[in-house]
Amino acid sequence: SAGEYMSYSVSSVPAAGSYSLQLSYVSGDAQAVMGVVVNGGTVQTVSAPGLSRQTGPYGQASLNVSLNAGSNTIRIQGSGQGGFNLDRFCLTGGGCSSAPSLVLGTPSCTGSxxxxxxxxAQSGATVTASAGSVQGSSVVNVPVGTNVVVTASQGSCSTQQTANSPTSCGTSTATMVGGFAEGSLSELTALAPFVPDNNQVSSWxxxxxxxxxxxxxxxxxxxSIGATGFWLSEDNANPKNLINASGGADFATPSTPEKWDKGRALFYSVYGTPRGSNQDIYYQGGQQTGFVGTNSDDTGWNPNMGGDRNFHSSPILFYQRKTVAGYGEVLYAQVQPYHWSMDRQLAEVKTHCWYWLEGKFLRYFVIIDNFRTDTQRKYEGREQEGIAMYVLANMYNQTIYTGAPKANQASTSITTPIQAPNNQSDTGPRLTSECWMACSNGPNTLVLFTPYNSCFKGKQFIDTGDDNYVSNAASYMDASLYTDMDNSGTTAYSGYVYVGSEANFRSWYNSSSVALRPFKFSFNNGKRQGWASVNGRFIRENGNMVFYIGDSHTDNGVTSYSAKLVSPTGSWPSSSLSTLYVNLTFSGTLNLDVSWLKPGQTDANTGAQTKQVTLTGNGSPQTYAIQMGGNGWDGTISQISLSPQNRNNPGISTLRPNWISDTNQAPN
Incomplete structure (x- = not known):
């Protein structure tokens, strides 16, 4: 009768999917009406003829139900329209051997x-949502306060994941300072030239x-290369493209873009751990990045905007061209990159890029939305290509500036000769004092200016004489910031590419008021602020960033405690950093090395440029004023690092940085 029910727990369901529920019953009424509720969902009703046990065998009724893998509850209830007695029920068929994969990102406010x-979701799966609507690879317009259940279905197989609603969606708290910002995707999108609102990708x-x-x-x-930049030139009657966008298969030409190398252009390429090689392989989708067969191009966990090494372009999820007041025409593209060393394996990252023009500058605003969930992460930093450019091979004259900022001293050539056996050159990371690098062939110069970063790298491929933008020969420059891409999170970067001469760029730079990134870092709410670790974990735990300063590291059979936490690279006057204010949470006694690098230096210099301090912690946040000076503390400071003094016994295992600044005040 109505209101009566029996509830059963069904465990060990092998896979999510549709199953046949067979009910064995008797009923003295003309019709038996049975209600079935699975996992607290809606009532499914099945009607069957009345059948008394005295007149023959039990009656049989069946319906299809959707079950999750593992445990489920099935409730069988009366409807008040036809009574019945249940003998038993059976579940048969259905299910599947492999449910489609489904990974959700972090919910992000897109309005109040x-x-x-x-x-x-797995390729070929159909995705539905219990609230909002599915657009591309996102569920949008979900009401705040409503959790959304997302389902990926493929044949009889399905996978469900639930995203919890943000508690509220208010005014953006993210701000861009020195070309860098960190926050939610919606907060950072609000800082861009416009919020995308009209997907035109189908008309491209x-x-x-x-x-x-x-x-x-x-x-x-x-x-054909994941909406990355393939052309940058003067705007005249006979423009000369300065971007190298090929190095592709079968002698690619301008008319065969499908053959262009997906790793060349103007782009942002993301790197995390594992780093690649036979000893540090990344696995995904039944593939691996290790040296297998002819694949000797193992870059580990490496989402690449352009696509993979097998000439597959990364999917473009959203494209829009829009005229915006104060910006002019702006191009926007959202891409989900493939991993470079794999075959069409989507990364748990999305890139959002806006491009516009200001005089002789190409301006860019890039958001890296990282929603990694894999268990292979080591929570250490890696060098990024952010932004990087392949340019014409004859633009091999590579220069940086390491003198006093805006003193108009001579720039420094970092051009290195091409070497066998790879016919390449590599300058290695170079620290600068004005956050720019140039590539030139005399009449043509491109200058990459990144207010958020002062470290650059140059390379040369094959030869130095070619000026064809679809040649295997190329020059290369890269904003080589070392940062963390193992923790999930969303960051934005804004910078400049100048087309003209180095002299004209420097004249503009010396008179400009563009702010470089200040020495102010707040790790509030688990923000990373561009800091990253070496030989030890820097990981978000319970909403806080925790540095495992006591992690050990083994190299060539020798184990030491060499964990190091390094700042982003910048350009800070040593006089403004005479006192470092470091707010930390830890317990015990910490003997700490505070080391630094200056423009033109490498890691080899840090040993002679170290301040040793002893700090005592009681498990609560405390601010420590560290007096700097001596041992080369002068001129411009490019990077700060924190590491244990005693490489045999660091004394403590973890510390939590809360904020680090040049003033005794927590940054916003």
């Missing part, structure tokens, strides 16, 4: 009352570019 959540014809120009320079992105 709605939020969205990105997802990565395959294997074609999109250009913007302003009468001085011209820039283009191409959908």
């Amino acid at each position: 009352s709605v939020y969205s959540v990105g997802f990565t 014809a395959a294997l074609t570019p999109q250009f913007i120009s302003n009468g001085q320079i011209k820039y283009g992105i191409h959908n």
Whole structure:
């Protein structure tokens, strides 16, 4: 009768999917009406003829139900429309041997009352949501306060994941300072030239570019290489493209963009751990990045905007061209990169790029939305390519500036000769004092200016004489910031590419008021602030960043405690950092090395540039004023690092940085 029910727990369901529920019953009524509720969902009703046990065998009724893998509850209840007695029930068939993969990103506010959540689903799966709507690879317009259940279905197989709603969606708290910001995707998108609102990707014809120009320079992105930049030139009657966008298969030409190398162009390429090689392989989707067969190009966990090494372009999820007041024409593209060393393996990262022109500058605003969930992470930093550019081979004259900022001293050439057996050169990371690097061939110069970073790297490939933008020969420059991409999180970077001469760029720079990144870092709410670790974990735990200063590291059979926490690279006057204010939480006695690097130096210099301090912690946040000076503390400081003095016994295992600043005040 109505209101009566029996509830059963069903365990060890092998896989999510549709199963046949067979009910064995008797009923003295003309019709038996049975209600079935699975896992607290809606009532499914099945009707069957009345059947008394005295007149023959039990009656049979069946319906299909959707079960989760593992444990489920099944409730069988009366409806008041036809009574019955249940003998037993059986579950048969259905299910599947392999449910489709589904990974949800972090929910992000997109308005005061709605939020969205990105997802990565197995290729070919159909994705639905219990609230909002599915657009591309996101569920959008979900009401705040409503959790959303996302389902990926493929045949009879399905996978469900639930995203919890943000508690509220208020005003953005993220700010961009010195070309860097960290926050939620919606907060950072609000800082961009515009919030994307009209996806035009379906109208972008395959294997074609999109250009913007302003009468001085011209820039283009191409959908055969993941909407990365393939063209940058003067805007005149006979423009000379300075970007190398090929090095591709079968002698690619301008008319065969499908053959272009997906790792060349103007782009941002992301790196995390594992780092690659036979000893540090990354696995995903039944593939690995290790040296297998002819694959000797193992870059480990490496989402690449352009695509993978097998000439597959990364999927473009959203594209929009829009004229914006104060910016002019702006190009925007959202891409989910493939891993470089794999075959069409989507990474748990999305890149959002806006491009616009200001005089002879290409401006960019890039958001890296990292939602990693894999268990292979070591929570250490790696060098990024952010931004990097392949340029014409004959633009091999590579220069940086290491003198006093805005003193107009001579720049420094870092050009290195090409060497066998790879026919390449590599300058290695170079620290600068004005946060720029140039590549030139005399009449043509490109300058990469990154207010958020002062470390650059140059390379040369094959030869130095070619000026064809689809040649295997190329020069290269890279904003080589060392940062963390193992912890999930969303960061934004904004910078400049100048087309002209180094002299004209430096004249502009010396008179400009563009702010470089200040020495102020707040790790509040688990923000990383561009800091990263070496030989030890730097990991978000319970909303806080924790540095495992006591982690050991083994190299060539020798084990030591050499964990190091390093700052982003910048350009800070030593006079403004005479006292470092470091707010830490730890317990015990910490003998700490505070080391630093200056423009033109490498890691080999840190041993002679170290301040040793002893700190005592009681498990509560405390601010320590560290007086700097001596041992080369002068001029411009490019990077700070923290590490244990005693490499045999660091004394403590963990410390939690809360904030680090040049003033005795917690940064915003």
